[in-house]
Amino acid sequence: MNTEMQHCPYTVMNIPGNTAVTSGTDVSVFERQQARMKWQQQQQQQESLFKGNDHQFRGLVEVKPDPGLQYGWPDFSDGCQGQGIPSLMEDHNLKKRKTHEDQKQKVVLKENSVKEKKIKGCSEENSAETSSKEKPKAVEGPKQEYIHVRARRGQATDSHSLAERVRREKISERMKYLQDLVPGCNKITGKAGMLDEIINYVQSLQKQVEFLSMKLATLQPRLDFDIDSLIMKEMFEVPAVAYSAEVANSAYFQVNSLLEMGNNPIDAMLRRSIGGPVSIPETFVVSSCFNQMQPGVTWDGDLHNLYRMEIQQDSSTIPFQPHKFTGLYEVSNLKMEL
């Protein structure tokens, strides 16, 4: 056993990895031992496989899968055996064997994806190499002929192909998340199409950022810089304003936001700033001395309301700090005195 391990360098990692992985799963101790035995047998067979002899391949096929390992997958292992062996044995033509292997690979791939998801995610915490070797090996104990088929398919070693499979599945998993992110991707299934959509979306977002910054740059000279500082102060008071507005005008606000956010955010902002709890801008309108400050305050009010609209849309809770509400009044009083 030790000599075998020395021959295949990657096996040294596998044994500790095996225990690490299988300990995390629901596999019983007995099944773990079975898996290890199976795996050792596989090692022997893999060595012979590297020599690439046909008669040895036949010999491998004769090894029976351990029934103890077939927890939950008895059906297709038997079925696959039935299909696999005769077809492989018969076709000695290189082309035909490749296509068969291809089909079987696909079948086993699908099944494997189901199985590998059953194996817990702790395998992902381990290094990708060890887990990738272990996960499929523990799974594919019952179906040894498939392992050999895959290895023969022109991929250098088992470890590589298995690692690749794991990698591919990770990628497809993340593609699914991306489908949720990128709008309009529900119908596209292929990797290439998904990537195309992602690229288009990222490009469009980046262009939007550029366009918006350009727009703001054109507006910038006409804005006073005081307003920036005002905004900064006001932004820290956002929760207070939200609280006050909500307390005073919740129904009106909600209706407004629902109806108008899509169509006319600016109108909505204006309406909200005029009506409602923020009576400060009204008082400012009355006092004519501070023309410059007024738009600042209304703008801040609008911005707050905008913020609130966004927050409401996201339906997240804001920490309300009612004591800050008085702070807002103080700030506005300061402005008046200025």
Next chain:
Amino acid sequence: MYTSSMLKKEFLNKWIKGLQICCSSKNKMDLMERKKKIKLSADIAMASANKTATSWSNALISEAKKNKQDTILVSQLLGSKSPLKLQKSTNMIISIHKRVQCKKILKRSCFNAGKRMMKKKKKNLGISRSNFATTIAKRLVKKRTKVLKRLVPGGESMDEVSLIKEAMDYILSLKVQVDVMRSVVAAAEVLIDDKLLKLVE
């Protein structure tokens, strides 16, 4: 989970800080310069608003730092974040990137040599349809991953798996950035309309 509204708030705060800083400079800037500064402050605000240090954010910040004109703005904006940490990460990224590039050059040369052999073989064997389709699909995927690598900042030195994760993160923050910027611009427009109206009155 860092909700998007919290991210928006943080981003807005940092962006306004950055705008203040760059607008406080007394020299008059023309339109393009202003736009660049706005965009830069927005990008850096976005990158630093992420509490988890993602690779693309580091790459953005490091790129901005390379530009000597903007380092002041960047350092002021970042403030508490230790420049050492960023320096280390950027150095690491650069070294990894170089290593990856060398490996890629080697791979490419071997692959091209192998390709020529394969072509000869294929002509002899005949190409089966399924193989043909898969090779085309693979080529497409490779092309598009290359494009995506160029788009996502810092994506050059990443393998496919992490590239997709970074792209997801980047898309999320881009969305946040666009939303906030759009609302700020809208508010600014309202403000200016108000001002004009009052002037007229």
